[in-house]
Amino acid sequence: MKSGKLITFVFLLSTAIVLFGGFIHSPLSQTERGVVFNETEIVN
Amino acid sequence: MNQNIIRSSDIAHLLNTWYSAIRKNHLPEAKKVKSKIEQMIVDMEEDQSLLIYHSLLEFRHKLLLGQYENAKTVLSEVQPFKEDMTDLLMYYFNFFSGIYARSVKDYETALSYYKKAEEFVSNISDEMELAEFHYEVGSMYYQMKQNLISIRHAKTALMIYQDKDDYLKNRAYCKLLLALNYVDMQNFPEARNYFDQAEQDSLKITDLRFQYAIHYNLGLFFSEQSEIEEAIHHFLVALKFCHFNKRFQVKTLFTIVREKHKIAAVDTEEWFVKGRRLATEINDKEYLVKLDLIHHLFGRANIGEVEVVFEKGLAYFEEQKLWVDLEEYLVWIGDYYFNLQHYEKSTHYYRKAIEIKRKIIGEVI
Numbered sequence: 001m002k003s004g005k006l007i008t009f010v011f012l013l014s015t016a017i018v019l020f021g022g023f024i025h026s027p028l029s030q031t032e033r034g035v036v037f038n039e040t041e042i043v044n
Numbered sequence: 045m046n047q048n049i050i051r052s053s054d055i056a057h058l059l060n061t062w063y064s065a066i067r068k069n070h071l072p073e074a075k076k077v078k079s080k081i082e083q084m085i086v087d088m089e090e091d092q093s094l095l096i097y098h099s100l101l102e103f104r105h106k107l108l109l110g111q112y113e114n115a116k117t118v119l120s121e122v123q124p125f126k127e128d129m130t131d132l133l134m135y136y137f138n139f140f141s142g143i144y145a146r147s148v149k150d151y152e153t154a155l156s157y158y159k160k161a162e163e164f165v166s167n168i169s170d171e172m173e174l175a176e177f178h179y180e181v182g183s184m185y186y187q188m189k190q191n192l193i194s195i196r197h198a199k200t201a202l203m204i205y206q207d208k209d210d211y212l213k214n215r216a217y218c219k220l221l222l223a224l225n226y227v228d229m230q231n232f233p234e235a236r237n238y239f240d241q242a243e244q245d246s247l248k249i250t251d252l253r254f255q256y257a258i259h260y261n262l263g264l265f266f267s268e269q270s271e272i273e274e275a276i277h278h279f280l281v282a283l284k285f286c287h288f289n290k291r292f293q294v295k296t297l298f299t300i301v302r303e304k305h306k307i308a309a310v311d312t313e314e315w316f317v318k319g320r321r322l323a324t325e326i327n328d329k330e331y332l333v334k335l336d337l338i339h340h341l342f343g344r345a346n347i348g349e350v351e352v353v354f355e356k357g358l359a360y361f362e363e364q365k366l367w368v369d370l371e372e373y374l375v376w377i378g379d380y381y382f383n384l385q386h387y388e389k390s391t392h393y394y395r396k397a398i399e400i401k402r403k404i405i406g407e408v409i
Contacts, residue, residue: 031369031373032302033224034257
């Protein structure tokens, strides 16, 4: 049972690495989007 | 016949001038033309299409001002006349509705409106409108981290703006958009190239918001390369340029907190408190959630409290359909548990992240 869970974990982890590239080992990589929109002059 | 009746063709000409000012982001000019039209339109001869066009521009004008609630009201007034709209008006209706949805961060709805607008794009003879369309769509794909599609649209827009002196700012924004996409793709030389070009343009642009945008985006550029001190420097400069907009201030304070966490700076807490206070003041739920998440992920907190914050934050992203944020925070939370050797929990979050990634790709395709 335990080894089954371990295999599942390793499988998911490797899938995550494939999908996210090296991202998961570089915490605080960029999630924030840059400022691109040509609007919202005054909102305050 | 009433001698005071104004020909609709005269108003049509003014409406085009108004829209042109909106597109160029020339707010004072847009306001001036708008008030002139308001005085004249009451005496205009009957022309249903022109009245709809006027309402649609009113809607677009409010979006430019960031008055989203007012804009929504105008849109709901136009909605019943959809059946009477020509193809060109249908294009504007869908395009502007897409901009509205994108402005309130509902990217799924924005995408569906842009796709609908694209069906009518062949009716557009004005190439500046085409450039505007491509820029907007490119910006939206950038929000969704679909960089290759975003680059394609941004390059098309840039090509159209290239030799138009009047559109320097639009051109510069295109370069920023391209630079940011290359940052996402970790192609830093190409990103640097576009940042340099945008910086050159910025010398001729006396606009606080553009100065803010360039420094904020440069902050991200350095942050991605782990040049934290340089990133913080640009975020701090950006902060000085955004005193006119508290939402931009909160966004910038958040990134400062994030960078400070990376180097475990002694004043991290101070910046966190500043950011949280402002986010609370303007009720910016997204950044309240993000500040709390980052603070618990990388600060010192007990595990019971952390779980509550994580679940609350993830539920917020899901509810607001902020899929890109949801995906990335799921990975970070997965990392958090992985580092604590809580493998079942980390697997749970990685698994969810994979599902969200598939969802984003599925939507775009």
